[in-house]
Amino acid sequence: MLARLPKRYLAILVALWAAAAALAVALVLAGRDVALERAQRSTVGYAAILAGEIAHAFQAVHLTLGAVADSYQLEGGPPRNDAAFQQMMLRRLRDLPFVRSIFLIGPSGWLIHDTDYPRTPDVSLADRAYFRLHQADPARDRAVSGPILSRSGTGWFLAATRRLGRSSTFEGLAVAAVQSSYFREQFGRIGLGASDFVALFNHDAMLVARHPQGEEGIGTSYAHIPLFRTYLPESATGSYFTRHSIVPGRRVVSYRVIEGTPLVIAVSRSNSAALSEWRRTAVGAAVAMSALTAMLALFVIHVIREHAREERARERREQADKLEALGQLTGSIAHDFGNMLHVVSLNLAVLREERSDRHLRDQALSVAQQAVRRSAGLIEHLLHFARRRPLALTRVDLAAAVAATKDLLQHAAGPFATIEVVPGGELPEVVCDTNQLETALVNLVVNARDAMAGSGRVVLRTYLCDDNNRPAVKPGRRGARFVCLALEDSGSGMPEGVRKRALEPFFTTKGEAGTGLGLSQVYGFMQQLGGSMRIDSAPGRGTTVHLFFPVAPAGGVA
């Protein structure tokens, strides 16, 4: 049943489906890349904005420290905790909201001026790393320290430092305590996503500030993460994907060294957040694709069912046709046998009759015997139709074989019809069974005779097929050559409807006189030979039957 499905049609459908699925998968995968790329661009942008702001803040701090240091110099080193000098420092501090205090340290490490004075006690800061850095290198103009936990309990800060004086001897430092919390607030203001993470490190990998999640890890070294191990040594700015950052999970990280400072800003976003929108699209696509697949499957099932239904209907029709044909055949046989038995029965009655003379009896016997012989002929005819006898195939010169049957055909045509055989010339031999050929030709000539109402002309021609007149052959046999035998009569011709059905078994136009087996038998014979048959006919223009015989292969016969 499935053998007769419109397979090509289904294959195209499945191919279209596969193409749609492949396209959907490709689009979804491309969408994923696009989403990650967008996240990357976004983090690069945030890192640049934050780096700019922080650089700007430190620039302001250094300018202020420079101004304070210059004032200190100009005033010739005002006395410790001079009120006027402190007022100047406090004024400057107001312009720097991210700086908690400004203070000056003398060359021995003691605080000499402090915006926090007198709240901060008199302390020595000689042990601070930033102090020692400048003390060891008096030529150093400025520096920014690592994160420092305030001794006065005000949290983490960075010390921006500037030396006092211009000589080669160490005269002390001006220091601004830049609050770590300032950066956190800054990070929180620029509209980062919920999963975004910002970390500010100094150059030796100490965490200075983070957003969000408070102060955890500040002052700790993160020298082990890829930023410091791999990327920063390569380039001052960059972007990469990693599963090893401060926060767990796969993330895209963009970093940038902050100009004029020893600080590095890193902005990262989790892949899962970057892909959340994409994920919705992908789920949508998967749902749509599933729906399409389900619809397609339902459609295919529907087509298969429909096809099966049609197939069953067709089989029933064929069965009905077969039964009808069988009914016709049975009727026709019954009729013929009825008639012949009738003749036999009547003649037997003549024989039995006392009054009949010798002549009548002889005649009756002869007629009855003829009827019996014709019955036997009918049986033969039927058996021939019932079982296709195997062909006795030989190489045959078709023109010669046709010429040899001329007398027989003339006999079949009757006294008022002329059989004409046109000489065929040199033709290749064909594969054929001469006995069956004879039967086929007799069948055709009898048809011609009937079509010509007894008188007329039947012309038989043999010729090699050219491209203008060749049978429709199965693909794969296109190279086959054929010799054609055309049998043309001057009869009444057939209307289109009759011509189309002429080869059907049991189809007859001769009413009860025909069996409808003649042409179908010829057709069967040509099929068995691997040849073909065609009928050209139109009412009033006679009929030409073309028989196409395959040319015998070089060498032997199959």
Place this chain on the structure above:
Amino acid sequence: MSAQRILIVDDNLEAARALAVLLELWGHEVFLAHDGRAALEQVRRWHPSVVLLDIGLPGMDGFEVAVALRRESGQALRVISMSGMSREDDFARALQSGIDHHLQKPVEPRFLQSLLGPR
């Protein structure tokens, strides 16, 4: 058995001739026709008392010929039909066409003989 004037109508020449010989041997006077038109002419010319009519005739079939005969000759004429292949409704059709007896071929000669006897 009284002699009858019998017209045999059959396109099968052998069957017609054999039947003619037999009927003549039985002492009847026999005429032949091979189609419906000829049958009607023969009836007009010879006025047979019985027509033995084949159903499967070329042109008009036996039923049509029977109707025409009945119209032409009235109820006096006996029409006996014969058919090589009788379908179930043929007997009903024969009755409607005014046929007195419908026989299935092969016809049993003795039965025919008894039919042709005096009415």
